[in-house]
Amino acid sequence: MRHDASAAAVERGQYPDAVTPWEDPAWREAALGWAEHGLAAHGLRTTRRLVVRLRPWSVLVRMTAEGEPDVWFKAGPAGGAGGAFEAGLAEALARWVPGHVLKPLAVDDARGWSLLPHGGTLFRDALRQDSSGERAWEEPLRQYAAVQRALGPRAGEMGRLGVPDARMAVLPSTFDRLVEENAALDPATRTALRELRPRFQGWCDELAATGIPDSLDHCDLHDGQFFTPGPGRYTFFDWGDAAVSHPFCSLLVPLRTAAERYGPQALPRLRDAYLDPWTDTGLTPAELRRAVSVACRLGAVGRACSWGRLFPGTGEAPGAAESARWLRELLAEPVLR
Template identity: 60%
Template sequence: MGEDVRETVDRRDDPRGVTPWDRAPWRAAALAWAGSALAAHGLRETGERRVRLRPWSVLTRISVEDGEPVWFKANPPASAFEAGLTEALSRWAPAHGLRPLAAVAVDPARGWSLLPDGGPLFRDVLDAGPADPRAWEVPLARYAELQRDLTPRTAEIEALGVPAARTAGLPEVFDRLVAANTALDGDGRRALRALRPRLADWCAELADAGVADCLDHADLHEGQLFAPAPDRFTFFDWGDASVTHPFCGLLVPLRAARARYGPAVLPRLRDAYLEPWGGAGADAAGLRRAASLALRLGAIGRAGAWARLFPEAPAAGAGSGAADSARWLRELLTEPLL
């Protein structure tokens, strides 16, 4: 990579962990790999390099001569599968995934990827336009279509290292999360353990609802999809993903829509998401019941992502995601959005 390139670094203090960017050998290896991947695509870095450091990733915007910027991403070990998953999605669902620049632009073992610019974020499009409570309808339908189309590839997705949190096994996932969490107080732990029989019933009912487990993004908020053209959406940032009931993926986008537009929009958005699933053998009432169960159980996936990315340290405290994981576990005690 060019030595004359200007570099700006965006650091955010976060007690949950540090990135490897400040380790000179790692940084040199990452930049050399990115430079080789650019060269394989006939590109050369120029201008300004913008580095964003977060405990969950190193993200670098690289300016290139005569072209749109490209992005280098490095995931931590717990989400290193994202690089291979991103490459696979670019082949399996090219209309909905970012395509790596070249075959050498993904290193699954190290969790590195070099990707093209995806265009404007959905969040920026929403902020720039008039308030439209129906704005989430099309992206949710597209997301459902993506999940449905990927269902036959579920075993391949798990083979890439995407964590399995199968619907029938969610009670055991819940047990492990509650037992390991150090941020739950006594009352919270007792309440969750008392909930366990009902939670097992919800999981069993959802597993029998007629919709197979498949890929769930698990964190599909407004900043996790691009909107490069009208009615076209690209889903990215799969580091929290798991294989579970697909409807669990409704939790985060419906929370985002409620925060922006209020709760009245939720039934319409839920139904927009469920429409592509209408051929799965369940009637509308059955699909809505399944969505209600999944909206509650989706909190297990969010708790699991925090626990996975920031595991408990021997002394717990600052380096762990225990507080965030506990917050999502406590969400199981509340009524679902719908």
């Protein structure tokens, strides 16, 4: 069956000039054919209604499955662009922490393709009906921390799947590379970051000394990155920015999101909810909180790295500019002391 791209509604957001493989008819034909084959393996058939979201880092196609909730085809940058690991990681996570992550209907590791089911109500949408304020974040953060604890022994396997390495032992060299290679950094900021290097090394050493094992850092855990399929249940997805790192680095984005919505006074409560599953690690509450403060600084490097995972041909913008913005965060006060 030939797929007519003109029948699809295409949304490019803030990236009207995004370079993606969707514009290649042969790629599009292969991708949609693969997705339909994956649906057929589950006894599903797609109709012709397609909604396409194009970004410099992903192609996301919403497809109507006949008689069933919509499904999504997702493609990230394959080859040497650094994002092909997401499909294989999502498949592995569904085995390692079932019920806590979105389970793909099909994956193609080599091409970085995945076919994803409907996941229920997005947490962002659920928040619109929730009057509990920042407390609504407490249970998802507890459950996410529990997932990270369960995944700690899998850090080596995640590395072999191609998940980027952002462990404390390698983060200083990553920092050096980003600072020297980013063309969007102005000279004054580059100088300030170079001068920060000894303190940065100290933060990495301090966090490594906590003894908490490396695990999966989502790197972009905002309110649009997990579903609420039932009361008190949460399933996490969208691992394209992920890295193997100190788990507490994951708190940077949700705490920033909560601060913008509820104000900084909400953050200690959410930090402590996240730390509930870590209270048996042998660290005191004060030591755990200090570790969060340090990790929320270092998490900016993971965010800076993620902007390098774009489709080939995208060029410096917007990756370099966004990466530079996150590097500048290292010079600011942490989101939570």
